[in-house]
Amino acid sequence: MRLAVLGLALVLAACFPWEGVPSADLEPxxxxxxxxxxxxxxxxxxxxxxxxxxxxxxxxxxQGQHPHTATKSGGLFDSGILAPGERFRYTFALSREYSVYCKLHPYMVLRTVVGP
Structure with a gap:
Protein backbone atom coordinates (compact mmCIF):
# COMPACT_ATOMS: atom_id res chain seq x y z
CA MET A 1 0.00 0.00 0.00
CA ARG A 2 2.79 2.45 0.90
CA LEU A 3 4.53 1.71 -2.38
CA ALA A 4 1.32 2.50 -4.31
CA VAL A 5 0.92 5.83 -2.48
CA LEU A 6 4.57 6.73 -3.11
CA GLY A 7 4.18 5.84 -6.80
CA LEU A 8 1.06 7.97 -7.06
CA ALA A 9 2.84 10.88 -5.36
CA LEU A 10 5.73 10.65 -7.85
CA VAL A 11 3.35 10.57 -10.81
CA LEU A 12 1.45 13.61 -9.51
CA ALA A 13 4.69 15.47 -8.82
CA ALA A 14 5.81 14.86 -12.41
CA CYS A 15 2.47 16.07 -13.80
CA PHE A 16 2.22 19.15 -11.60
CA PRO A 17 5.71 20.48 -10.93
CA TRP A 18 5.89 22.95 -8.06
CA GLU A 19 8.17 25.91 -8.66
CA GLY A 20 7.88 27.26 -5.17
CA VAL A 21 8.12 30.83 -4.00
CA PRO A 22 11.49 32.55 -4.23
CA SER A 23 13.13 33.64 -1.02
CA ALA A 24 14.39 37.19 -0.54
CA ASP A 25 18.03 36.17 -1.04
CA LEU A 26 17.41 34.61 -4.46
CA GLU A 27 16.75 36.27 -7.79
CA PRO A 28 13.23 37.74 -8.05
CA GLN A 63 7.24 66.17 -21.89
CA GLY A 64 7.87 69.82 -22.58
CA GLN A 65 6.44 72.34 -25.02
CA HIS A 66 9.41 72.48 -27.43
CA PRO A 67 10.92 69.95 -29.87
CA HIS A 68 14.04 68.05 -28.75
CA THR A 69 16.33 65.22 -29.87
CA ALA A 70 18.16 62.46 -28.03
CA THR A 71 21.46 62.14 -29.89
CA LYS A 72 24.68 60.27 -29.18
CA SER A 73 27.68 61.89 -30.84
CA GLY A 74 29.43 59.60 -33.27
CA GLY A 75 26.18 58.43 -34.83
CA LEU A 76 25.38 55.60 -32.41
CA PHE A 77 21.77 56.80 -32.30
CA ASP A 78 19.65 59.84 -33.04
CA SER A 79 15.96 60.11 -32.24
CA GLY A 80 15.30 62.72 -34.87
CA ILE A 81 13.19 65.66 -33.80
CA LEU A 82 10.65 64.68 -31.15
CA ALA A 83 7.60 66.89 -30.94
CA PRO A 84 5.98 67.43 -27.53
CA GLY A 85 4.40 64.17 -26.41
CA GLU A 86 6.59 61.95 -28.61
CA ARG A 87 8.94 59.24 -27.34
CA PHE A 88 12.07 57.45 -28.52
CA ARG A 89 13.43 54.16 -27.15
CA TYR A 90 17.04 52.99 -27.16
CA THR A 91 18.54 49.87 -25.58
CA PHE A 92 21.92 50.45 -23.96
CA ALA A 93 23.66 47.11 -24.43
CA LEU A 94 27.35 47.84 -23.79
CA SER A 95 28.94 48.71 -20.45
CA ARG A 96 30.45 52.17 -20.82
CA GLU A 97 29.66 55.84 -20.42
CA TYR A 98 27.55 57.70 -22.96
CA SER A 99 26.93 61.40 -23.43
CA VAL A 100 23.52 62.15 -24.95
CA TYR A 101 22.57 65.64 -26.07
CA CYS A 102 19.83 67.53 -27.88
CA LYS A 103 20.85 68.73 -31.36
CA LEU A 104 18.46 71.66 -31.10
CA HIS A 105 19.70 72.67 -27.64
CA PRO A 106 23.30 71.38 -27.33
CA TYR A 107 23.56 72.54 -23.72
CA MET A 108 21.04 69.80 -22.84
CA VAL A 109 23.27 66.87 -21.86
CA LEU A 110 22.50 63.51 -20.27
CA ARG A 111 25.39 61.52 -18.78
CA THR A 112 24.54 57.81 -18.96
CA VAL A 113 26.70 55.24 -17.17
CA VAL A 114 25.99 51.65 -18.19
CA GLY A 115 27.56 48.96 -16.06
CA PRO A 116 26.93 45.93 -13.91
Whole structure:
Protein backbone atom coordinates (compact mmCIF):
# COMPACT_ATOMS: atom_id res chain seq x y z
CA MET A 1 0.00 0.00 0.00
CA ARG A 2 2.79 2.45 0.90
CA LEU A 3 4.53 1.71 -2.38
CA ALA A 4 1.32 2.50 -4.31
CA VAL A 5 0.92 5.83 -2.48
CA LEU A 6 4.57 6.73 -3.11
CA GLY A 7 4.18 5.84 -6.80
CA LEU A 8 1.06 7.97 -7.06
CA ALA A 9 2.84 10.88 -5.36
CA LEU A 10 5.73 10.65 -7.85
CA VAL A 11 3.35 10.57 -10.81
CA LEU A 12 1.45 13.61 -9.51
CA ALA A 13 4.69 15.47 -8.82
CA ALA A 14 5.81 14.86 -12.41
CA CYS A 15 2.47 16.07 -13.80
CA PHE A 16 2.22 19.15 -11.60
CA PRO A 17 5.71 20.48 -10.93
CA TRP A 18 5.89 22.95 -8.06
CA GLU A 19 8.17 25.91 -8.66
CA GLY A 20 7.88 27.26 -5.17
CA VAL A 21 8.12 30.83 -4.00
CA PRO A 22 11.49 32.55 -4.23
CA SER A 23 13.13 33.64 -1.02
CA ALA A 24 14.39 37.19 -0.54
CA ASP A 25 18.03 36.17 -1.04
CA LEU A 26 17.41 34.61 -4.46
CA GLU A 27 16.75 36.27 -7.79
CA PRO A 28 13.23 37.74 -8.05
CA UNK A 29 10.65 35.40 -9.53
CA UNK A 30 9.52 37.99 -12.09
CA UNK A 31 12.13 39.80 -14.14
CA UNK A 32 12.56 43.39 -12.96
CA UNK A 33 11.48 46.18 -15.25
CA UNK A 34 14.34 47.10 -17.52
CA UNK A 35 12.85 50.30 -18.85
CA UNK A 36 13.72 53.77 -17.58
CA UNK A 37 12.06 57.03 -18.63
CA UNK A 38 14.12 60.17 -19.15
CA UNK A 39 12.06 63.33 -19.43
CA UNK A 40 12.97 66.10 -21.85
CA UNK A 41 11.40 69.36 -20.70
CA UNK A 42 12.28 72.92 -19.86
CA UNK A 43 15.47 72.51 -21.94
CA UNK A 44 16.93 69.77 -19.74
CA UNK A 45 17.09 66.00 -19.45
CA UNK A 46 15.63 64.75 -16.17
CA UNK A 47 17.50 63.14 -14.61
CA UNK A 48 20.71 64.63 -16.04
CA UNK A 49 22.77 61.61 -14.89
CA UNK A 50 21.62 58.04 -15.28
CA UNK A 51 23.15 54.78 -13.99
CA UNK A 52 21.70 51.63 -15.56
CA UNK A 53 22.50 47.97 -16.23
CA UNK A 54 23.38 46.71 -19.71
CA UNK A 55 20.24 45.81 -21.65
CA UNK A 56 18.14 48.58 -20.12
CA UNK A 57 15.76 50.37 -22.46
CA UNK A 58 15.77 54.13 -21.98
CA UNK A 59 12.62 55.92 -23.10
CA UNK A 60 13.30 59.54 -24.00
CA UNK A 61 9.96 61.30 -23.48
CA UNK A 62 9.45 64.86 -24.66
CA GLN A 63 7.24 66.17 -21.89
CA GLY A 64 7.87 69.82 -22.58
CA GLN A 65 6.44 72.34 -25.02
CA HIS A 66 9.41 72.48 -27.43
CA PRO A 67 10.92 69.95 -29.87
CA HIS A 68 14.04 68.05 -28.75
CA THR A 69 16.33 65.22 -29.87
CA ALA A 70 18.16 62.46 -28.03
CA THR A 71 21.46 62.14 -29.89
CA LYS A 72 24.68 60.27 -29.18
CA SER A 73 27.68 61.89 -30.84
CA GLY A 74 29.43 59.60 -33.27
CA GLY A 75 26.18 58.43 -34.83
CA LEU A 76 25.38 55.60 -32.41
CA PHE A 77 21.77 56.80 -32.30
CA ASP A 78 19.65 59.84 -33.04
CA SER A 79 15.96 60.11 -32.24
CA GLY A 80 15.30 62.72 -34.87
CA ILE A 81 13.19 65.66 -33.80
CA LEU A 82 10.65 64.68 -31.15
CA ALA A 83 7.60 66.89 -30.94
CA PRO A 84 5.98 67.43 -27.53
CA GLY A 85 4.40 64.17 -26.41
CA GLU A 86 6.59 61.95 -28.61
CA ARG A 87 8.94 59.24 -27.34
CA PHE A 88 12.07 57.45 -28.52
CA ARG A 89 13.43 54.16 -27.15
CA TYR A 90 17.04 52.99 -27.16
CA THR A 91 18.54 49.87 -25.58
CA PHE A 92 21.92 50.45 -23.96
CA ALA A 93 23.66 47.11 -24.43
CA LEU A 94 27.35 47.84 -23.79
CA SER A 95 28.94 48.71 -20.45
CA ARG A 96 30.45 52.17 -20.82
CA GLU A 97 29.66 55.84 -20.42
CA TYR A 98 27.55 57.70 -22.96
CA SER A 99 26.93 61.40 -23.43
CA VAL A 100 23.52 62.15 -24.95
CA TYR A 101 22.57 65.64 -26.07
CA CYS A 102 19.83 67.53 -27.88
CA LYS A 103 20.85 68.73 -31.36
CA LEU A 104 18.46 71.66 -31.10
CA HIS A 105 19.70 72.67 -27.64
CA PRO A 106 23.30 71.38 -27.33
CA TYR A 107 23.56 72.54 -23.72
CA MET A 108 21.04 69.80 -22.84
CA VAL A 109 23.27 66.87 -21.86
CA LEU A 110 22.50 63.51 -20.27
CA ARG A 111 25.39 61.52 -18.78
CA THR A 112 24.54 57.81 -18.96
CA VAL A 113 26.70 55.24 -17.17
CA VAL A 114 25.99 51.65 -18.19
CA GLY A 115 27.56 48.96 -16.06
CA PRO A 116 26.93 45.93 -13.91
Missing amino acids: YAAPSREVVVSMEDFAFRPDTLRISPGTVVVFAN
